Amino acid sequence: MSIITIEKKILEKNEDLAKLNREIFHQKNILTLDLLSSPGSGKTTLLEKTLEILKGKIHPAVIEGDVQTDHDAQRIAEHQIPVVQIITRGGCHLDARLIQDALNKLPLDEIQLLFIENVGNLVCPAEFDLGETEKVVILSATEGDDKPLKYPLAFHKATTCILNKTDLLPYVEFSVDTFRKNALKINPALTLFECSAKTGDGIEAWTDWLTHKIKNG
Amino acid sequence: MPVHEMSIAxxxxxxxxxILREHPGETCKSVHVKIGELTAVVPESLTFAYQALTEDTPLASSSLCIESLPILAKCRSCDTVFGIRDFEFLCPNCSSHEIDxxxxxxxHIEKLELVS
Structure with a gap:
């Protein structure tokens, strides 16, 4: 019998590729945000509203990750910006290799801001580094104010959190104070935004933050 | 079960x-991994994924031994080292949020046990 000592990271290959992606983003000066949420949080609508406001001010691009269909990419393409659809065919998360392949299809020299809309899932995508600058977690008012406690890793790894569908707050059992308390317990450094992508209420705080981040590095 | 355990397995x-290709004639008896509690990996799901993926392969008789590691942090203000419970990232000594x-x-994959 022999013992072979290995001591290496299980996801080493993904981390190596994520590092290469990160170098590209750094060289090209692209702010890359990995958007994480449950299915149905309103990510694509939020993204569309964000693109409308940033139009003419910033050059964005989008990588869409979905288990099936290119519906979301079609919605984004209507905004006349570069978009690549990744269909994972059952895969529950994007990984660094999928992003590397998608980057080959984007005009990287013309992009300042890249949104990666991850597969709707708050568990698996939190574990995979894509090389992004930051992870942004989105939840909607219909999902419950205890969501950060149920999916701590996503909230711990994100730098920013957006509470969407605030227009529905009068109709659902959701305490914004409890949500804030729960989110900041998991991650005291989290930047929080509250908005309704549908009505546009509160969304400019988010787009101003994005613009400021791009202009000031 | 969250299927990313499949990718990890x-x-x-x-x-x-x-490693087995580098050790011809030997078979793997056990694989030892360390999984921190601040990961999205459920040990039971990982064990299930490993068994499912190794069925009818030379690794079918090997076992996956998982050591779970609790979350430990050190406070930057008062140097207290403490365990994080319920995902509360706060120093129990001085209440600082500035922790590492x-x-x-x-x-991590730590080691393999091979037999001839």
Whole structure:
């Protein structure tokens, strides 16, 4: 019998590729945000509203990750910006290799801001580094104010959190104070935004933050 | 079950198969991994994924031994080292949020036990 000592990271290959992606983003000066949420949080609508406001001010691009269909990419393409659809065919998360392949299809020299809309899932995508600058977690008012406690890793790894569908707050059992308390317990450094992508209420705080981040590095 | 444990099990198996190619004539008895509690990996799901993916392969008789590592942090203000419970990232001594994670983010393959 022999013992072979290995001591290496299980996801080493993904981390190596994520590092290469990160170098590209750094060289090209692209702010890359990995958007994480449950299915149905309103990510694509939020993204569309964000693109409308940033139009003419910033050059964005989008990588869409979905288990099936290119519906979301079609919605984004209507905004006349570069978009690549990744269909994972059952895969529950994007990984660094999928992003590397998608980057080959984007005009990287013309992009300042890249949104990666991850597969709707708050568990698996939190574990995979894509090389992004930051992870942004989105939840909607219909999902419950205890969501950060149920999916701590996503909230711990994100730098920013957006509470969407605030227009529905009068109709659902959701305490914004409890949500804030729960989110900041998991991650005291989290930047929080509250908005309704549908009505546009509160969304400019988010787009101003994005613009400021791009202009000031 | 969250299927990313499948991807993780696949990565473990690829590493083990590579080492077995370097040790012809030997078979793998056990694979030892360390999984931090600040990862999205459920040990039971990973065990299930490993068993499912190794069925009817030379690794079918090997076992996956998982050591779970609790989350430990060190306070930057008062140097207290403490365990994080219920994902409360706060120093129990001075209530500072300025802490560094020292353990709990591991997703490591440690060693293999081979037999001739």
């Amino acid at each position: 696949q990565q473990i198996i690829m590493t083990v198969e590579k 994670i020292q353990q709990g983010e591991e997703l």
